[in-house]
Amino acid sequence: MAEVLVYVDHVDGAVRKPTLELLTLARRVGEPVAVALGNGAADTAATLAEHGAVKVLTADAPEFAEYLVVPKVDALQAAYEAVSPAAVLVPSSAEGKEIAARLAVRIGSGIITDAVDIEAGADGPVATQSVFAAAFTTKSRVSKGTPVITVKPNSAPVEAAPAAGAVEALSVTFGDAAKGTKIVSRTPRESSGRPELTEAAIVVSGGRGVNGAENFHVIEELADSLGAAVGASRAAVDAGWYPHSNQVGQTGKSVSPQLYVANGISGAIQHRAGMQTSKTIVAVNKDPEAPIFDLVDYGVVGDLFQVVPQLTEEVKARKG
Amino acid sequence: MSLRIVVCVKYVPDATGDRHFAEDLTTDRDAVDGLLSELDEYAVEQALQIADAADDAEITVLTVGPEDAKDALRKALSMGADKGVHVEDDDLHGTDVVGTSLVLAKAVEHVGYDLVLCGMASTDGTMGVLPAILAERLGVPQVTLLSEVAVADGTVTGRRDGDAASEQLQAQLPAVVSVTDQSGEARYPSFKGIMAAKKKPVESLDLSDLGIDADEVGLGGAWTKVEDAAKRPERTAGTIVKDEGEGGKQLAEFLVSQKFI
Ligand SMILES: Cc1cc2nc3c(=O)[nH]c(=O)nc-3n(C[C@H](O)[C@H](O)[C@H](O)COP(=O)(O)OP(=O)(O)OC[C@H]3O[C@@H](n4cnc5c(N)ncnc54)[C@H](O)[C@@H]3O)c2cc1C
């Protein structure tokens, strides 16, 4: 069976969930060979093996942390040359997309970004994408070279599928471009203690209707009662009420949770672009004409300051 | 020496219009009005600010697109850019990102540059990868997705807010930079700017001017193929209730019925 390269997104050896989802998809197309780079690369092997990686290629070098993107492209290219895979799959983070795109151009291949599903096809993997703010679903294929495809979080279930996961050191020679962009300093994002926005099963968001940073606790309390991540519209972010890293939409995060709860959000096309593929959508908005109500499975026309705290109390009471 | 800035701007169908696909499964550019991608306005704005801070700078706005794409150039020129370059060729119809990056790379080299500025993503394709590919093709540093950028003494610096961390980046010119919508609101063209833009030069180039073979681009030359495009099924109309004091409880009932609680 052909091998498929899977680029591993991990933090100091802890594999992030989208990579495990990627392994599920990779197994439909071939035998997953994982590529893990940087600090803790070898520590990813056990988890990757549990989820189907037949091999784990690892490399660590200071360049990965000290320079932007290109050293990782050099490494992924080395893995590509060592394995000659049938496809290369990369998680659709901002960095993942850039790594994948540069690799594609280097190896003379086409690239598909932000797939939400992958199936095996007669002429290679077929990728499903959600486009035009999720108004359309397309099926595409890479028609030149080895398919390079990036896949959005929450696009496939995580499945246990034990495999060998043999660790092999990958030898990487960095090219001239590798040291082009220096990462002078790095400030890690402070964890809110809540689930990761793009990975969460439930997202509770607040918009302009929340009317002030000091009111966002209403949204956070509902989120915490449900074990959810907190999102925000751009209006709320631009007003400085909530961090940009929590923005949902075209220029923020794209989320696809089981449940999305929109509070005081009108539902502009750019917001919908980031949440329209959520399985179940509910909204609280005082304007019955708000476009968000076109999307909802359940909507409450009312003041969020009345409805949301009542909901939070109910959730807490029922969960005991 | 003058700082040569090239801003890549895309002409896109208005996102608030009813966008769809043409019969050949390319983006239908006739059905919906086009405009300068809002996300590229941020790149034009940063170019203007960088030019202001430099002793001497020239800003060229560059687009690859159909006839109407000139509108995007005009808008950028009315904001204050100095000249425009429009790459237009019938053979470009259906070109994908790999092909577009080839054309842009040749065009940027044709113009001459110290700094290439891009938006974070186009509002139609929303791939957000072209700047990285452009840097790869040009063989210069990529300094992308910046929410803050500055250029001084041949060095570009900026802040990239990533998923896990916020990074301070630095590279030598020439370089390719992309900026996010956090980089600072774009200015509105003034009346004077709009009038002045009418007199600014716009150079038109076709594929042969850039030494590109028609079969390297277009729908036929594309590296990817869209095989099917289907309108997402309308969501079935949900239940909407008016809060009469029990709205939160009713919503809780719904969440229980869907097993979320
Ligand atoms: C290029 C571009 C990219 C963009 N990217 C994004 C993006 O990534 N994410 C994003 O969200 N937006 C994005 N936008 C902005 C988008 O167009 C909207 O402006 C934004 O989503 C509006 O946010 P909102 O719904 O919170 O505010 P509004 O549209 O002002 O809506 C607020 C809503 O709250 C309701 N409300 C007010 N008070 C209450 C109350 N007490 N109780 C209940 N309801 C109440 C109102 O009825 C209203 O419907 C982008 C725009 C552009 C041009």
Ligand SMILES: Nc1ncnc2c1ncn2[C@@H]1O[C@H](COP(=O)(O)O)[C@@H](O)[C@H]1O
């Ligand atoms: N046809 C085009 N002409 C000029 N610039 C473009 C074109 N397509 C993309 N770009 C630039 O590349 C950026 C990212 O585009 P994309 O990768 O397509 O999302 C845009 O914000 C533009 O700056």
